[in-house]
Amino acid sequence: MITPLVPPELASSVEGPPLLVVTAQAGAVRVTRRHSHARGQLFGAAQGLLSVNAGSRRWVVPATHAVWIPPEVPHGLRSHGPFSGWSVYVAAPACIALPAEPGVLAVSGLLREAVARAASWPGDVLDAAQARLVDVILDEISASPQEALGLPMPQDARLLQIARALSDQPDDDRRLDEWADWAGIASRTLSRRFAAETGFSFTEWRQRVRLLRALELLAAGKPVTAIALDLGYGNVSAFIALFRRVFGVTPGQYKMEQLARAERFH
DSSP states (O other), X not given: OOOOSSOHHHHTOSOSOSEEEEEEEOSSOOEEEEEOOSSEEEEEESSSEEEEEETTEEXXXXXXXXXXXXXXXXXXXXXXXXXXXEEEEXXXXXXXXXXXSOEEEEOXXXXXXXXXHHHTXXXXXXXXXXXXXXXXXXXXXXXXXXXXXXXXXXXXXXXXXXXXXXXXXXXXXXXXXXXXXXXXXXXXXXXXXXXXXXXXXXXXXXXXXXXXXXXXXXXXTOOHHHHHHHTTOSOHHHHHHHHHHHHSSOHHHHHHHHHHHHHHXX
């Protein structure tokens, strides 16, 4: 049984501090069943990919980003690989100025550092300096643009099984017909339903889950060539071209932009 990050009664309480921050690590995959609570929640992975469902939406989200869940919106998650992550629980009254819909947010260096600091607070009663940092965190959540980065997950159980397997292992290069045999579905049905349920062809979806993994590896400082080879690209130039087509910059440019952004917040 998965232990909640915070006690359910606290997550559903309108009382207590305006903001609670917790971090967690586990040596196994974390699966949190769909649930809801009175507090809003911002959560992300410290490393790896997360599959998240919130309301009627499903995404695969990289560690460079986080997911915002407004109060009372049903949601659940699954980590791909051992779980390492963080979560911010925001009291309902403090959510008024925050996004009203679930979404994927870019995590600024300032937000990441402020959350790390708040996670070290020992008690529920905040002093003046801590209260000011709470305001910073809320301002950063409010100011963070929602991005169309999270990759939609299919609803069909057989397609979802394939999507989860690819999220676990983005470099798996089995062909569409091999995936169809593995999941017990006709190839044409897989192709048609994948596009209908996600908005992407199967090939496009697989390419994008690899790119989401690439964002995490770039943030960790891994060389572009090594990333391309790790993700199953025999041709580094093909990886760079695809990355630029999707994100508008090359992997090297993206890495430089992230470094520059981090320096602005330190």
